[in-house]
Amino acid sequence: MINRPGTAEFPHEISLTIPIVPNIEVAATQTAEAVAGFMEFDREQIDEVKHALIEACINAFEHSNSNENKVYIRFIMKHEDLTVIIQDFGQGFDVESVEKPNIESKFGNSYKRGWGLMLIESLMDSVTITSSPAGTVITMTKLRVRSSKNENGAKEVSSD
Amino acid sequence: MINRPGTAEFPHEISLTIPIVPNIEVAATQTAEAVAGFMEFDREQIDEVKHALIEACINAFEHSNSNENKVYIRFIMKHEDLTVIIQDFGQGFDVESVEKPNIESKFGNSYKRGWGLMLIESLMDSVTITSSPAGTVITMTKLRVRSSKNENGAKEVSSD
Amino acid sequence: MINQFAVTMRKESEYAVIYTDGYINNLGGEKIAEVANTLIGDGIYKLVLNLEKSTVVNSIGISILIEIIEKLQETNGKLVFCGLTKTIAKTFTIMGLTQFAAISDTEELAIQGL
Amino acid sequence: MINQFAVTMRKESEYAVIYTDGYINNLGGEKIAEVANTLIGDGIYKLVLNLEKSTVVNSIGISILIEIIEKLQETNGKLVFCGLTKTIAKTFTIMGLTQFAAISDTEELAIQGL
Numbered sequence: 001m002i003n004r005p006g007t008a009e010f011p012h013e014i015s016l017t018i019p020i021v022p023n024i025e026v027a028a029t030q031t032a033e034a035v036a037g038f039m040e041f042d043r044e045q046i047d048e049v050k051h052a053l054i055e056a057c058i059n060a061f062e063h064s065n066s067n068e069n070k071v072y073i074r075f076i077m078k079h080e081d082l083t084v085i086i087q088d089f090g091q092g093f094d095v096e097s098v099e100k101p102n103i104e105s106k107f108g109n110s111y112k113r114g115w116g117l118m119l120i121e122s123l124m125d126s127v128t129i130t131s132s133p134a135g136t137v138i139t140m141t142k143l144r145v146r147s148s149k150n151e152n153g154a155k156e157v158s159s160d
Numbered sequence: 161m162i163n164r165p166g167t168a169e170f171p172h173e174i175s176l177t178i179p180i181v182p183n184i185e186v187a188a189t190q191t192a193e194a195v196a197g198f199m200e201f202d203r204e205q206i207d208e209v210k211h212a213l214i215e216a217c218i219n220a221f222e223h224s225n226s227n228e229n230k231v232y233i234r235f236i237m238k239h240e241d242l243t244v245i246i247q248d249f250g251q252g253f254d255v256e257s258v259e260k261p262n263i264e265s266k267f268g269n270s271y272k273r274g275w276g277l278m279l280i281e282s283l284m285d286s287v288t289i290t291s292s293p294a295g296t297v298i299t300m301t302k303l304r305v306r307s308s309k310n311e312n313g314a315k316e317v318s319s320d
Numbered sequence: 321m322i323n324q325f326a327v328t329m330r331k332e333s334e335y336a337v338i339y340t341d342g343y344i345n346n347l348g349g350e351k352i353a354e355v356a357n358t359l360i361g362d363g364i365y366k367l368v369l370n371l372e373k374s375t376v377v378n379s380i381g382i383s384i385l386i387e388i389i390e391k392l393q394e395t396n397g398k399l400v401f402c403g404l405t406k407t408i409a410k411t412f413t414i415m416g417l418t419q420f421a422a423i424s425d426t427e428e429l430a431i432q433g434l
Numbered sequence: 435m436i437n438q439f440a441v442t443m444r445k446e447s448e449y450a451v452i453y454t455d456g457y458i459n460n461l462g463g464e465k466i467a468e469v470a471n472t473l474i475g476d477g478i479y480k481l482v483l484n485l486e487k488s489t490v491v492n493s494i495g496i497s498i499l500i501e502i503i504e505k506l507q508e509t510n511g512k513l514v515f516c517g518l519t520k521t522i523a524k525t526f527t528i529m530g531l532t533q534f535a536a537i538s539d540t541e542e543l544a545i546q547g548l
């Protein structure tokens with residue numbers, strides 16, 4: 001419905017604030033599921049947004065050391081894409097110094113972690129990360145690449 | 161998990177702001193579903209919260225005449241209950257003057273509407289409505305009445 | 321997904337079963353009413369409304385269902401619901417709708433109850 | 435619901451199939467590792483991990499899966515995944531995990547591939 005011209009004004013924004021509590025990121029993914037479904041993204045696109053959002057949330061949970069214990073999420077729906085912005089007011093980190101993980105080097109190494117940011121970048125179409133001692137903001141966008149069939153208003157059958 | 165003593169601090173609050181757009185209330189219910197599921201409410205409790213939330217949202221959509229076109233929702237999770245607060249900064253209404261609907265009088269009457277507030281009150285355990293020309297706030301609470309079996313930590317099997 | 325609502329129906333000589341799939345809001349209610357009105361126009365006054373695939377409704381949608389029941393009353397017709405979630409059944413009961421349209425557990429029982 | 439995760443398994447003489455149900459986060463990953471470690475301790479070095487009922491994972495959970503693969507390598511064992519959503523399969527591929535643990539479409543194919 002959202003993609004039919006003239007039916008509504010754009011962009012639309014939904015904002016969600018969650019406390020830092022184990023597993024609550026799943027509540028955020030449910031909101032993402034609804035938002036992406038509202039935009040008529042297909043199952044795979046929805047799952048990719050959900051997974052990227054989970055990684056951004058658990059990073060804020062684990063690493064931000066935020067005093068207020070909150071993560072701020074905004075979903076910005078446009079005709080062409082969905083942007084999800086995840087923000088914490090924690091300690092931040094040096095984005096440049098994060099090494100790209102490599103599977104070979106994980107074997108024989110007790111540190112198997114370090115995949116979150118790389119997955120976010122791979123699962124979304126564009127990602128920018130800004131971080132400072134005042135906190136971290138991840139802005140990630142998923143394009144709404146729709147086949148011409150769907151552009152014509154035909155309903156998409158997506159498995160659930 | 162949330163109901164096991166010592167696992168997390170209470171209360172937890174999730175806040176969600178949605179634009180006034182047809183059908184977006186379903187996104188809010190998805191968040192409600194996750195929150196109520198997180199609290200281990202059963203299927204029926206979850207559905208009741210979802211339906212009450214839908215009614216509060218569509219009232220704000222239809223009647224608030226809000227300039228900023230937004231509805232603010234807060235989910236406050238406590239050990240004993242879930243409170244959902246739905247707020248708009250619209251024109252408000254005179255709560256006292258709303259008549260309780262009656263099915264008999266709807267037949268033969270072209271006005272079949274007027275069920276929303278009554279359903280909210282019936283589906284939730286306690287509801288307060290405050291409204292003024294500055295806007296409307298509905299505060300509605302669902303108790304977490306759990307059977308003794310569940311109190312003991314046994315997993316509840318709820319159909320989906 | 322969220323925006324999709326579908327109605328289908330199965331028409332027999334004396335009655336019809338209407339199946340919904342999705343959120344019954346104003347648009348969903350109107351789609352059901354369209355199908356019901358066509359059936360009533362065709363002289364079918366006994367309807368089963370199977371909501372098995374509709375787990376979410378709103379009061380605007382339900383008020384359109386009341387219109388359908390009213391139309392059926394004018395022709396001595398009957399509507400029976402089946403496939404309701406516990407919460408939708410509770411909602412219809414709270415509203416008093418069940419005085420005018422029964423709820424059956426299964427489609428077979430609903431048809432028998434027409 | 436959200437907080438529930440379950441692992442079950444089916445043990446044959448030469449291999450075992452581990453079934454997960456729910457969100458594979460740190461806790462989910464640890465539960466899988468527990469079962470895998472017990473099997474490895476029992477001399478079963480060929481494992482199928484059927485994730486059909488897990489549609490959501492996080493990278494902490496996956497890093498625990500890497501630990502399991504590492505343990506199996508030490509004993510010349512093998513792990514094959516099946517029942518993955520497209521997104522989970524894509525995630526494993528992006529990470530390069532598929533070089534060390536294959537993905538099969540069905541459980542039967544996974545067992546054949548051990």
Ligand SMILES: Nc1ncnc2c1ncn2[C@@H]1O[C@H](COP(=O)(O)OP(=O)(O)O)[C@@H](O)[C@H]1O
Nearest residue numbers: 059060063064092093113114115116117118136
């Ligand atoms: N929101 C954040 N606040 C502070 N530091 C962060 C945040 N997100 C990521 N980081 C830093 O970036 C590193 C890499 O993150 P990631 O790739 O997700 O891997 P992992 O979380 O497994 O370490 C983290 O170890 C942490 O030091």
Ligand SMILES: Nc1ncnc2c1ncn2[C@@H]1O[C@H](COP(=O)(O)OP(=O)(O)O)[C@@H](O)[C@H]1O
Nearest residue numbers: 219220223224252253273274275276277278296
């Ligand atoms: N958020 C709101 N802002 C302004 N008026 C409201 C709001 N919610 C309810 N109302 C008023 O209360 C009346 C009754 O609402 P309700 O019981 O939900 O029935 P309906 O929405 O079908 O009219 C509405 O018609 C409207 O006048």
